[in-house]
Amino acid sequence: MNFTSVGDLAQNLMLRRQGAGLKTDLTRLTQELTTGKRQDISSHVGGDFSALGSLKAAVRRLDAFSQARADFGIRLDATQTSLGSLQVAVSNYGTDILAASSLEQRDGLEAHAATAFSRLDQAVSYLNTQSAGRYLFSGTDSAQRPLASADDIMAALRPIASTATDVSDLNSMIDDWFFTPGAGFETAAYGGGSEVVKNVAISEQRKLDLPIKADDTVFRQMLRDLAMTALVAEDASVLSPSDERAVLAQVGENLIAVEDDLTALQRDIGLSQGVLEQEGVAADVERNSISLAVSEIENVDQFETASALEAVQYQIETLYVLTARTSQLRLTDFLR
Incomplete structure (x- = not known):
């Protein structure tokens, strides 16, 4: 043996x-x-880390989109707040001016017109709002303040108003300053970018735009009408009382339309906020699923x-x- x-x-x-x-x-x-x-992941995956690497890369992409959504969400929220404040600034103002001018209530009309400059100053302030160090209404050039001060705007308009001979002349010259490409508003008042914010990627499938700038027609019209009312209140033109009433009546109608336009802008921002929330919920579900798969490998x-x-x-x-x-x-x- x-x-x-x-x-x-x-x-x-x-x-x-x-x-x-x-x-x-x-x-x-x-x-x-x-x-x-798990201490020895290599043995657990048989030395093949490709699946784990792909899962972690997917988590990093989702986290990057999550940060992008958070940043864009802050901007949307701040823009919505500013639009709401703008609407408050002109809320019922157009109606009040139109009613006072149609009833030929001189004292009431003058009282409403006297507040025009403060409302113009408020409007400019809201359009110059910053969030996280960026101007909301400057488009892609968010480091630049979009609008000059209300004082500067009025200083540019007073010499123009003083040369007007009638209602038509005054309206034409003020409109030219605000709306003609390359004229006063674009050279002396607006200092933001020429492009709107667009194609902000909030997920693999979705991109959102923020097509709002302080030089948009709706804001130009609002600023124009508030400035026009302030000019009338200052007697900056040589118009007769009846001509002034005609100017303010038109201003009242314009401001009523502007209020509706601001509501439409708020609605559009609200839709974008809804899309942002939906994408966030979907991304959270996907991230939780991927994190669970990673956990099964690593834990x-x-x-x-x-x-x-x-x-x-x-x-x-x-x-x-x-x-x-x-x-x-x-x-x-x-x-x-």
Whole structure:
């Protein structure tokens, strides 16, 4: 019969090696149970990290879009607030002026006209609103303030109004200043960009625009009518009282239309805010799904790890018992 014997030294080395291996497993399992993270991912994925890499890249893309949505959402919210403030500034103002001019209430008309400059100043202030260091109504050139001050606008218009000979002349010259390309408004009042904000990517599939600038027709019209009312209140022109009433009657009608236009702009911003929210919800669902897949690769099962840890502890205890018994063996004990 053949026997395979293991010497005392070899046996000791074998037990020490087994003990070291079990201690390594104990340390690994203890750390995995504590952190919940798998220590040897390479073995778990068979050395192929392509799937895990793709999942993490998808999470990074989703996080980038999430930040873009957050930034754009702040801008949309601030723009919506500014539009609401603008609407308050002109709310019912056009109706009041139109009613006072049609009833030929001189005192009432003058009282309403006297507030025109403060409303113009408010409108300019709201259109010069900043959010996170960017001007909301400057288009792509958000570092530049979009409008000159109300004082500067009035200073440019007074010399023009003083040369008007009648209602038609005054309206024509003021309209030219505000609406003619390359004229006063564009050279002396508007300082923002020439392009609107567009194609802001908020997800893989969706892009949004913010096509609103302080030089849009609706804002020019509002500023024009408030400035015109302020000019009348200052008697900056040589118009007769009846001509002034005619001017203010037209201003009242224009401001009523502007209020409707501002409501339409707020509606459009609200639609964009709704799309932003929907994309955010969809992205959260997708990110949670991908994060779960990553977690299944990187994280350990707590129950299985606890069971494996208990098994290793038992093996270590058994090894200690065997080592102790082996170390106590004597030749005389064997020969008895």
